Amino acid sequence: MKFTRLLRLTNIDKQVIVLISLALLIITNLLIGAVSLRLDFSKGSAYTLSPSTKKILHSLDDVVNIKFFVSSDLPTPLLPVKTEVADLLNEYKKESRNKVIIKIMDPKKDPASLEEVRELGIPELQYSQLEKNKYQLSNAYFALGIFFSDKKEILPQATDLGNLEYNTTSLIYKLTKKESTKIAVVGMEQVTNPQQDPYAVFRNILSQQYEIVSLDLTSDSVKEIDSSYKTVILIDSSKKKYGEKEIEKIKKYVASKGKIVFLLDGVGINDNLTTEAANHDLFSLLEEWGMTLNKDFVLSSSAEYVNFGNEMYQFMTPYPFWVKTNNFNQKSGYFSNVAQLTFPWTSSISLSKKNGLEAQTLVSSPKNSWEQKDSYELLPQKIKQPELKDIKVFSLVTQVQTREGGAVVLIPSSRFLNVQYLSKNSGNVDFIFNLINNLASGGALSGIRSRTITFYPLPELSDNMKDTVKYLNILLLPMLLALYGGIRLMRRK
Numbered sequence: 472m473k474f475t476r477l478l479r480l481t482n483i484d485k486q487v488i489v490l491i492s493l494a495l496l497i498i499t500n501l502l503i504g505a506v507s508l509r510l511d512f513s514k515g516s517a518y519t520l521s522p523s524t525k526k527i528l529h530s531l532d533d534v535v536n537i538k539f540f541v542s543s544d545l546p547t548p549l550l551p552v553k554t555e556v557a558d559l560l561n562e563y564k565k566e567s568r569n570k571v572i573i574k575i576m577d578p579k580k581d582p583a584s585l586e587e588v589r590e591l592g593i594p595e596l597q598y599s600q601l602e603k604n605k606y607q608l609s610n611a612y613f614a615l616g617i618f619f620s621d622k623k624e625i626l627p628q629a630t631d632l633g634n635l636e637y638n639t640t641s642l643i644y645k646l647t648k649k650e651s652t653k654i655a656v657v658g659m660e661q662v663t664n665p666q667q668d669p670y671a672v673f674r675n676i677l678s679q680q681y682e683i684v685s686l687d688l689t690s691d692s693v694k695e696i697d698s699s700y701k702t703v704i705l706i707d708s709s710k711k712k713y714g715e716k717e718i719e720k721i722k723k724y725v726a727s728k729g730k731i732v733f734l735l736d737g738v739g740i741n742d743n744l745t746t747e748a749a750n751h752d753l754f755s756l757l758e759e760w761g762m763t764l765n766k767d768f769v770l771s772s773s774a775e776y777v778n779f780g781n782e783m784y785q786f787m788t789p790y791p792f793w794v795k796t797n798n799f800n801q802k803s804g805y806f807s808n809v810a811q812l813t814f815p816w817t818s819s820i821s822l823s824k825k826n827g828l829e830a831q832t833l834v835s836s837p838k839n840s841w842e843q844k845d846s847y848e849l850l851p852q853k854i855k856q857p858e859l860k861d862i863k864v865f866s867l868v869t870q871v872q873t874r875e876g877g878a879v880v881l882i883p884s885s886r887f888l889n890v891q892y893l894s895k896n897s898g899n900v901d902f903i904f905n906l907i908n909n910l911a912s913g914g915a916l917s918g919i920r921s922r923t924i925t926f927y928p929l930p931e932l933s934d935n936m937k938d939t940v941k942y943l944n945i946l947l948l949p950m951l952l953a954l955y956g957g958i959r960l961m962r963r964k
Contacts, residue, residue, distance in 0.1 A: 520562050523804075523916055524640045527647075528567040535643055536618040537563065539575045539629070540588050542611035546598045549613065555632055563639070571643075578612050591616055591625050615639065619646040637807035641908055641916055645680055652911050653699055655686040658706035669889040673900050681911065688717040696724035701911035704903075707735040707751045707885035718756050725760075728876040730910040732903070733757070736885045737766045737818025744849040760871045760879050761825040767844035769794055769819050769865045770854070773837040775894055779851060788851050792816050793892070796867065798835040804916065805833060805905045809898035812867075816849075818883040819865035827874040834868035878910055 520528075537560055541553055563571045576584040593614045599607065615626040617639070624642040629635060654677065662668040677683055684700065687693060689711060696703060703724065713721075725731060735757075739747040749766070757764050770791035777790035794814040799806045812834060819842060822830045841857035842865065848854060871879045886892045887899055909916045 520566055521636060521640075521804075524563075524636060525566050527640055527644055527915060528563065528571065531567055531570040531647060533570070533620065533647075535567070535571045535647070537571060537573050537639075538587075538616040538618070539573065540578055540584060540593060540612045540614045540616065541575060542579050542613070543577050544579065544609070545611050545613070546609050549598065549611070549630065552630055552632060553613075556629055556635065559632075559635060559639075587616075588612060588614070591623070593625055593627050596628060617642050617646060619643070622646045631808065634807040637804060637905075637916070641807075644912060644915060651682050652680070652701050653684055653697075654681040654907065654911065655684045655696065655700040655703045656706070657686050657688055657703060658708040658711060659685065659704070660708065661685060669891055672890050673888045673903065676900060676904055677907070681907070688713065688720055693720070696720050696729065698724070698727055698729065700724075701730065701913075702907050703729065703731040704907070705731060705733050705735075706888070707733075707749070709736070709739055709750055709885065712750050712752050713756075714752070718753070721756065722759075725873060725877040725879060726875060730878040730880075732880045732882065732906065732910070734882045734885050734887050735764060736816070737764050737883050738768060738816075738847065740816050740849075746847045746849070757879075757881060759825075760873075761823045761828050761830050762869055762871060762879070762881050763821040763823065764881065764883055765819045765821060765842075765844070767818055767842045768792060768847060769814070769817050769836050769840055769842050769867065770857075771795070771837050771840040773839060775813050775897075777851075790851055791854055792849060794836055794840065794867070796834065796837050798837055798864070800831065800833050800835075803831075803833055804909060805902060806898075807905055808901045809905070811896060812899055812902055813893055813897040814867055814884045815886040815889075815892040816884060817867055817887075820867065820869045820881055820883055822866065822869055825871075829872045830869060832866040832869050833880070834866075836865040836867055838862070838864055840865055880906060880910075 539556065539560060541556075545553060557573075557575060560571075560573045564573050576587075578585040578588045593612065593616070595610045595612055598609050598611060613628060613630055615629045617624045617626070624646055626638055626642065629638075631638070659670050659674070662671075668674065674683065686696070686700075686703070688696075703721075705721075721731065733753070735751055735753060736749045739749045741747060754764055771794045772789070772791065773795050774789040774791045775793040775795050776787050777793055778785055778787050779790075792815070794817055795811055796814070797811045799809070819836075820832075822832065824830070839862060841861045841863070867883065869881050873879075888903060893899055
């Protein structure tokens with residue numbers, strides 16, 4: 472029975488039926504279009520904004536403009552990346568209820584955009600790709616410009632999808648916060664010549680976003696650590712010993728929801744590679760928070776190369792005392808843009824449970840690690856290889872959060888930020904910057920995880936095989952349909 476007969480529409484003009492159907496289709500489409508429903512089954516929830524990002528977007532009181540400067544003639548591998556970036560930015564627009572305005576601009580085709588990227592200092596990036604067995608170089612723009620009121624920030628290369636949400640949200644947070652944030656630094660000595668400053672890189676990056684205040688806890692003029700300091704960084708200089716008065720100031724600050732990052736040695740190191748007892752005298756204080764800074768050294772076969780020698784000769788060798796690791800706590804949002812960390816002469820940390828404290832390990836040593844304790848041999852040619860029973864994983868960075876809202880982070884290497892001990896691949900400064908961003912923001916940036924966006928391209932194929940795959944894709948479905956139709960026809964006969 473025909474559909475029109477079933478609904479008793481035989482006497483109605485067919486044109487009217489078509490018009491009614493079109494009207495119903497349009498109305499249904501409008502009703503469904505007003506409902507937004509998304510289910511993210513991707514690995515790492517790659518297409519869902521983190522709760523911290525959503526909270527920051529919901530609190531916007533004015534418009535944030537994000538300009539995606541991207542060339543249309545991108546290398547082939549970057550085309551899906553462009554789509555992913557555009558999709559993520561559209562999520563910012565939706566979640567902010569249109570407080571975030573997105574513009575996609577091509578500086579190579581739009582003279583006004585080209586002039587703008589030059590004013591912003593955004594470089595044209597160079598990419599290489601292998602195509603038809605030849606390496607080809609191409610130049611392209613792939614950057615973000617973020618604007619709020621009369622302030623602006625740029626992300627000159629937005630191809631890192633894994634960390635794009637953290638980078639974008641942290642820049643929005645930086646632009647939209649209403650007052651400058653103070654960070655106090657203890658033990659970082661002021662140097663008049665920036666070229667001689669071992670913390671110049673860290674100091675310059677930190678000063679772009681925060682007001683840095685040098686703090687001397689041993690001074691009688693400092694009665695307490697001001698609660699206006701959103702975070703305190705205490706670096707062991709091996710020259711200062713902290714007594715009862717200084718320890719009481721630290722405890723009072725943490726108890727009043729303060730955040731503090733310790734960079735302390737478990738064992739002191741002299742310039743001639745001899746050891747001495749660590750002088751800071753903060754071991755007992757750390758134990759009150761359930762963190763035992765062990766008086767040992769962690770070594771690993773995953774180590775940085777170090778240049779040893781003198782004026783007569785020099786040699787480069789992996790130095791097990793400079794531990795290189797990427798064994799991170801991925802539940803934390805501290806590792807955006809961080810591929811690996813380097814720990815020069817680091818000690819291990821032991822955690823114990825304390826009432827009212829929540830402790831976690833942020834960074835661990837590689838699996839191929841061991842320790843020296845009680846007696847130490849630091850010269851590379853005299854380091855003994857460990858026995859199999861001594862190989863294990865050690866905690867290298869830990870964090871404790873108090874019931875009142877305070878936080879304590881322990882990094883057992885005073886040279887962790889010293890540029891003299893960092894390779895170009897070390898993400899130490901980025902890690903500390905992310906850490907301070909989270910602590911100083913009161914957790915506003917915490918929980919923005921590193922995203923996992925995976926592409927599954929076809930494997931490398933020969934030209935003949937590529938042609939075979941192409942024609943199979945074109946012909947396979949029609950052939951299957953023809954085969955199915957032939958089988959049905961034969962059965963009818």
